[in-house]
Amino acid sequence: ETGVTQTPRHLVMGMTNKKSLKCEQHLGHNAMYWYKQSAKKPLELMFVYNFKEQTENNSVPSRFSPECPNSSHLFLHLHTLQPEDSALYLCASSQAVGLAGNEQFFGPGTRLTVL
Amino acid sequence: QQPVQSPQAVILREGEDAVINCSSSKALYSVHWYRQKHGEAPVFLMILLKGGEQKGHEKISASFNEKKQQSSLYLTASQLSYSGTYFCGKAEGSGSRLTFGEGTQLTVNP
Numbered sequence: 001e002t003g004v005t006q007t008p009r010h011l012v013m014g015m016t017n018k019k020s021l022k023c024e025q026h027l028g029h030n031a032m033y034w035y036k037q038s039a040k041k042p043l044e045l046m047f048v049y050n051f052k053e054q055t056e057n058n059s060v061p062s063r064f065s066p067e068c069p070n071s072s073h074l075f076l077h078l079h080t081l082q083p084e085d086s087a088l089y090l091c092a093s094s095q096a097v098g099l100a101g102n103e104q105f106f107g108p109g110t111r112l113t114v115l
Numbered sequence: 116q117q118p119v120q121s122p123q124a125v126i127l128r129e130g131e132d133a134v135i136n137c138s139s140s141k142a143l144y145s146v147h148w149y150r151q152k153h154g155e156a157p158v159f160l161m162i163l164l165k166g167g168e169q170k171g172h173e174k175i176s177a178s179f180n181e182k183k184q185q186s187s188l189y190l191t192a193s194q195l196s197y198s199g200t201y202f203c204g205k206a207e208g209s210g211s212r213l214t215f216g217e218g219t220q221l222t223v224n225p
Binding site for chain 1: 117147149155156157158159162202204206209212213214215216217218
């Protein structure tokens with residue numbers, strides 16, 4: 001596997017379900033990100049981890065819970081979601097937060113539908 | 116505050132040129148450009164750091180005007196493969212988050 005991978009690619013869940021999204025990067029990076037991409041809206045940053053420490057939570061509701069056990073893996077735990085949470089969830093990684101020219105590499109995303 | 120991209124959409128014939136602009140109301144440290152094809156991940160194109168630099172990537176180049184707080188992406192002699200949505204992301208400092216614009220949908224027809 002190369003680059004940034006995400007599983008599952010598609011997820012349909014009910015409002016009472018609990019599920020998790022997984023992201024793995026094979027680039028040796030130290031920073032990982034969760035973004036939400038909704039139709040007709042810009043990419044919204046949700047969380048940032050730098051060397052496994054959460055450095056940013058962009059006022060995300062507590063029904064989204066991130067976890068970063070190591071620099072290569074990032075999870076997004078979901079529970080009691082709302083239909084408006086349906087979106088494409090993108091994971092990205094970069095060398096580290098705070099570096100000039102810190103390009104981010106994105107995974108293919110998980111298309112989430114909340115019924 | 117998110118950067119403003121213009122135009123929102125553009126349709127080209129193969130071989131034509133296009134310019135996509137990205138403007139900010141605040142001073143910029145860097146501008147990142149990405150292209151996303153339908154159903155795929157955004158792909159990094161280039162970063163421009165403050166200093167008014169211009170960069171090139173095949174027939175795609177970009178400029179960064181600090182004073183005007185804007186960046187422009189130039190696509191010359193467009194190819195069918197250039198179709199997609201182009202996003203600019205801005206950072207206001209070296210450790211700042213990226214804030215993305217709404218995207219410009221580019222369609223290149225034969």
